[in-house]
Amino acid sequence: MHYLKLYPSKYLSVADIPEEGGELTVTIDRxxxxxxxxxxxxxxKTLLYFSDFAKPLVLNKTNANSIALxxxxxxxxxxxxxxxxRESVTSLNGQERPCVRVK
Known part of the structure; x- marks a missing residue:
C-alpha cells in the first residue's frame, strides 16, 4: 500500500494511481x-473534474500545459x-515529493 493512502485526500493524488500498471486514465468532464x-x-484554484473518476484534480500549470499540448x-x-x-517527483521548498503528472 502506498504510504499516502494513510492520508486521504478529496483531490486526485499519487495515492489514487494504481500500483499495478502505475497509470490512471480518466475522461475530462469539466x-x-x-x-x-x-x-x-x-x-x-482550478479543479478538473472527470466523468469516470470521483475525485477532481487540482490543476497546476505543468499539468494544464501537458493537457493543452x-x-x-x-x-x-x-x-x-x-x-x-502517472506518479512523478517534484521539488517543493527544496524537498522532493511525489506528485501526479500527465503522461
Missing part, C-alpha cells in the same frame, strides 16, 4: 474555479478527452 484549503490557507489550448475543448496520469 473544469471549475473553486476555493481549496491547503497549508497556505484558502486559495482559489495533447488536446487543445482551449479548456472548453477538453470535455470528453482522455488523459492519463
Amino acid at each position: 473544469y471549475a474555479r473553486e476555493k481549496v484549503v491547503s497549508d497556505k490557507g484558502e486559495e482559489e 495533447k488536446h487543445s489550448p482551449q479548456v472548453e475543448d477538453w470535455k470528453g478527452k482522455k488523459v492519463t496520469f
Whole structure:
C-alpha cells in the first residue's frame, strides 16, 4: 500500500494511481474555479473534474500545459478527452515529493 493512502485526500493524488500498471486514465468532464484549503490557507484554484473518476484534480500549470499540448489550448475543448496520469517527483521548498503528472 502506498504510504499516502494513510492520508486521504478529496483531490486526485499519487495515492489514487494504481500500483499495478502505475497509470490512471480518466475522461475530462469539466473544469471549475473553486476555493481549496491547503497549508497556505484558502486559495482559489482550478479543479478538473472527470466523468469516470470521483475525485477532481487540482490543476497546476505543468499539468494544464501537458493537457493543452495533447488536446487543445482551449479548456472548453477538453470535455470528453482522455488523459492519463502517472506518479512523478517534484521539488517543493527544496524537498522532493511525489506528485501526479500527465503522461
